[in-house]
Amino acid sequence: MLLEAKNISKKYNNQPVISDFSFTIDSGDIVVLTGRSGTGKTTLMRILNNLETADSGSLKIEDTPLFEQTERGATYVSRKERKAYQSKMGMVFQDYALFPNFTIRENLLEAPLSQKLGTREELNAKAEELLTDMGIVDQLDKMPSQLSGGQKQRVAIARAMMLSPKVLCFDEPTSALDRESADSIGKLIQGIAQNGTGILIVTHDTPFGEKYGTRLISSSEFIK
Numbered sequence: 001m002l003l004e005a006k007n008i009s010k011k012y013n014n015q016p017v018i019s020d021f022s023f024t025i026d027s028g029d030i031v032v033l034t035g036r037s038g039t040g041k042t043t044l045m046r047i048l049n050n051l052e053t054a055d056s057g058s059l060k061i062e063d064t065p066l067f068e069q070t071e072r073g074a075t076y077v078s079r080k081e082r083k084a085y086q087s088k089m090g091m092v093f094q095d096y097a098l099f100p101n102f103t104i105r106e107n108l109l110e111a112p113l114s115q116k117l118g119t120r121e122e123l124n125a126k127a128e129e130l131l132t133d134m135g136i137v138d139q140l141d142k143m144p145s146q147l148s149g150g151q152k153q154r155v156a157i158a159r160a161m162m163l164s165p166k167v168l169c170f171d172e173p174t175s176a177l178d179r180e181s182a183d184s185i186g187k188l189i190q191g192i193a194q195n196g197t198g199i200l201i202v203t204h205d206t207p208f209g210e211k212y213g214t215r216l217i218s219s220s221e222f223i224k
Ligand SMILES: Nc1ncnc2c1ncn2[C@@H]1O[C@H](COP(=O)(O)OP(=O)(O)OP(=O)(O)O)[C@@H](O)[C@H]1O
Pocket: 012, 013, 017, 035, 036, 037, 038, 039, 040, 041, 042, 043, 044, 219
């Protein structure tokens, strides 16, 4: 098992959004979170990415925890251990969140260079390999504004893959794409999963979720 979330609970202003929810992601899984607007899907994804805190429960990827349940509720690990967790977790944002004043190459290299994950030469080779697999290596020295929505989505995925996450989360990956581009992103995500990464997708696009998901979770399960 790659990711294990146990008994996660979260309230906003005393209103439960998630209560006692447990789930796992295995290597190769494409877990799709669906459900009505306002039912906590984004909140759960933000908790998994340490962008929001849980009130209680425990969460780990492999043997690396982000928080553990104690008598005080969800107790977060030290800053150093949080970094270890975060190095195993990747996120592709809905708006892609590319740096607009960096070339595509610089967008891909910035984080792994600053985290000293390799030399510029090694990371350049990795960036070229990833973009070759995605069919957009010719875009490497362009600016994000010169790319189509589907191309930007691929760059955002490649940027997350530069950090070799064990689990990769996608927030509404198809919201800005036509059906054909959505299908090619779906196939790309399947390829990443086949290489052993665990995938979590939050989406309103039910046909996409049903086509590419290996497991569907409805946010109606968040509150019993
Ligand atoms: N920072 C916050 N402070 C207070 N309430 C919040 C906060 N973030 C979310 N909420 C509330 O928590 C509930 C769940 O929101 P969330 O965004 O997780 O739902 P969602 O299922 O992702 O919705 P959508 O499908 O529309 O993106 C909503 O009622 C929302 O108003």
